[in-house]
Amino acid sequence: MGKIKVRNIKIYAHHGCLKEEAIIGSEYLVNISVNAPLKKASLSDSLIDTVDYVHLNRIVKEEMKIASKLLEHVAKRILHRIFSELREVSKAKVSVSKINPPIGGDVENVTVILKEKRTA
Template structure:
């Protein structure tokens, strides 16, 4: 005698469907979401720094941001309302970077990270700030800092 199966999971004796379990017998958990929206190389000119040259001559800055949030709805619906507008994020980075002067790259990155975390529904924000043209004699590299902030 053949029993009728209505799906991939066998029925329980009481007529209810069995919950899917992982290989170890534990109930299946919701999938882990590890979605990220990112922008790279958002540039602005600023007078951030400690030295007189940094404050008067200024420098070009480059900012990369990585925003961690659930993008499942945006991937499903193709709706901007279900994600974060990266154009608005870029404008916000430039606004923060140009609205005053700070001494340290750490402070600038912290301001950007904290404001993006506050203004979006992100679970985590990672910000990398680089000073592209530091007016510092003898410096041949590109100084930078990376900060991560979580809810």
């Protein structure tokens, strides 16, 4: 078993409960970590034997384009896509961070982290 991480995927998106957030949008950082069997790929040097991180990045970009009120909702959609499209993934962790959130203070970011294991 091994782990693949895609860190600090920078995306401009339109998530939030405030009407202004949906209109103006803001910057986000998304991190993904997936567990999968990587031994075969380490020996074969073949992309077909591993989890393609280009595919992971595409999932994030596509799901972040769909506006949501809550970061939890976006993270859950990303997890769902990972498990439905990448059969070799056994565990996944997704964090979605909103940079400079409009919460009435000097806050660098807020982050939601969701983890899941494949059940079947």
